[in-house]
Amino acid sequence: MSLNITTKLPFRAVSSRTVVRCCNSNSSRQKRQFSFKQFWSRSPAAANYANWTRDTQGPTRATKAEEKAQQDLELKQRQEQELLVHDESNIGQIDGKPARNIAVNIDGEHKLFDAVFLRDSCTCPQCMDPYSNQKVFQTSDIPADLEGSCKTVVDEEKGLSIELEWSSDVRGYGPDHRTRHSIEWLQRAVHTEVDLRGGSRHDDKVLWDNKRITKDNKWVDYNEYMSQDETLFDALTHLNRYGLLFLKNVPDSEESVVQLASRIGNLKDTFYGRTWDVRSKPKAENIAYTPQFLGLHMDLLYTSNPPHLQLLHSLRARTPGGESFFSDSFNAACQLQRRSAGQFRTLSTFPVTYHYHHPTHHYHFTRPVIDLYPCSKYSEPTNTAIRRVNWSPPFQAPFEARIGSNNATSLRSFVAAAHAYEKLLSSEENLYEYRLNEGECVIFDNRRVLHARKAFDATKGERWLKGAYVDDDVFFSKLRVLEERFHGKWMAEGVVRHAVK
Incomplete structure (x- = not known):
């Protein structure tokens, strides 16, 4: 974007009072004094005019170089003045009437x-x-x-x-x-x-399937991530684009996940604590704390502001099984949209309730599967960008709206759309499988990337992951700080803002 300051407005658009007052400005006085001095002096070497006086030799003319310099100065001053609009009403001018x-x-x-x-x-x-x-x-x-x-x-x-x-x-x-x-x-x-x-x-998110994420997947060294802002910026940029990032050489400590998350900002404290352990235990209050198969899902959708990032650090991986799966819900949603705009619209509008109902904790929230950015007045909902996805079957509550009363068919339409969407999410070509080894950590966008786990045999070894959450405000705050520092721009509400003085 360039600033054009060369347009000269018609003289008739400037009131006589405006012209007079503009001529009384400091810059104009300096210009007149400069012109007067140049008329009575010359720039050749002082030795040639050591004895010259105006009274004996008379006035001299400026050289062509001096005339050119004076013209350039006058042009620059005139261009700066013309940045402001002068019209018949003297809108907003210091030499005219104040205006709204x-x-x-x-x-x-x-x-x-x-x-x-x-x-x-x-x-x-x-x-x-x-x-x-x-x-x-x-x-x-x-x-x-x-x-x-x-x-x-x-x-x-x-x-x-x-x-x-x-x-x-x-x-x-x-x-x-x-x-x-x-x-x-x-x-x-x-x-x-x-x-x-x-x-x-503006959205630079990359939709991925198995082939794409296998090719573009990013591994970052723990020490570089912790010590170098350039590495951190590169890692968070990749995480924002793909929703998935892996770290290696993470120290064998329960505090490592805290240090990783704190590099971005404050951890999100939930009823699970600032950090939590994913390991098998009897009478588990969460299916994740069992050795059972855990299907594709997102965490804490029963809260009003589910965490944006989830971190899982592998401290022990000594049991057979337990491989992790990841799926890009945005990619599957776009695939569904191309196949059936009606089913996409259904998942964007049908209310699904999630809950966590226990004696000491009771969370309850309703949201559609596909959450879209607000559409403009003349835009179809199917043409609007995806903001986030909400998919967590293990924590789904009974439906509370459009349950079939009055012979409504909305629920049947939702079931059909959900079935089609789940097939895309869990299709072999869309899944990325990886078994976290000890000393590795995965960070993923909990509002975009679904995660799952194969069953494992807890009697033949130990499987222990240390987890933590980070909110969206914290993540995007850090990303914008680094964007502005390294690229001179940052983004919010889908619009790029350039750093200016």
């Missing part, structure tokens, strides 16, 4: 910014605490009759900017309060609004 909207030239087009937006976004030390970067006033404090006027300035830190003066400012701010926004920041604000309003989403 400020007009600025962005990418060669005149863009209007609401004065409230510009005032609310002020980052001066009076409006934003320099240590916490938090606002010290409320948006609701801005008066309804707020108006602003502006001029072009060159800020030492932000570069080419507009400086705004406010009428009817927030209570407590004096007449000397000014707001500055860089042209680059305004340009980014315009493009972000357009991207959000357009409903298009």
Whole structure:
């Protein structure tokens, strides 16, 4: 994106008062003084004019190089002034009447910014605490009759900017309060609004089957992951794209999974604890704590905010069996959509209830199998990006809606769609099988990648995994910090934001 500042507006669009006041600006005074001095001086070597005076030799003309430099300077100053739009109403000009909207030239087009937006976004030390970067006033404090006027300035830190003066400012701010926004920041604000309003989403997720993940799978060394931010960024980027990541050479310690998770951020504490053990035990409160076969599922879908990441560190792998399976639920959902838009729509709308009902814990939540991002006004639900998938048959509760009363057929339609989806999820070409060895850890996106486990014989050895969870806010916070540091941009709500001053 480039900033076009060369467009010159018709002179008739500038009021005489505007021209007069523009000529009284500091930059214009400097320009006149420069021109006057150049008319009475020359640049050749001082030795040639050691005895020259204006009274005896008279005026001299500037050299062609000096004339060219002066023309370039005047052009630059004129271009900077033309960044602001001058029209018959003097919208938003420091030399005109204050206005509710400020007009600025962005990418060669005149863009209007609401004065409230510009005032609310002020980052001066009076409006934003320099240590916490938090606002010290409320948006609701801005008066309804707020108006602003502006001029072009060159800020030492932000570069080419507009400086705004406010009428009817927030209570407590004096007449000397000014707001500055860089042209680059305004340009980014315009493009972000357009991207959000357009409903298009940037998504670099890679859908995978067995062949693709076998080819692209990523293994990361524990020490490099823990000590090098570049390695961490590469690992989290891969995890965000594929939803699956493996680590090797993890120390034989129950604290290793804590250290791995803490490298991203705070662990998610649940009723299972900050960490938990996956090992066979009698009278287990969870099927995962038995040696039985465990089908494809996601964890904690009965909570309002299920964990985003799950970490499983293999401490003991000394029993036959117990291989892990992984399946990309997004890939299977897209396959289902291509085969049957109706079944895809059913899984996107039918309410499925999950629960964990025990004497000391009772969790209960209802959600569709396929969770979509909100669709734009003119978009079909089947054309909307998948946000997350909810699939956990072991923890499914009895249905509570559309159960067949009044001769409704919704439940039968859901069963048919669920059957078709499960066949895709568990098909051999879509499954990735791996048996975790001791000292290895897998991290996967619990809202996308389904995991399962083969049965094992607990009488012939020990199988022990140490687990932990990380929430989505924590993961994406760390990823954005690293994205901004290494790539100068970050993403939220499917829109890429570039780092600006």
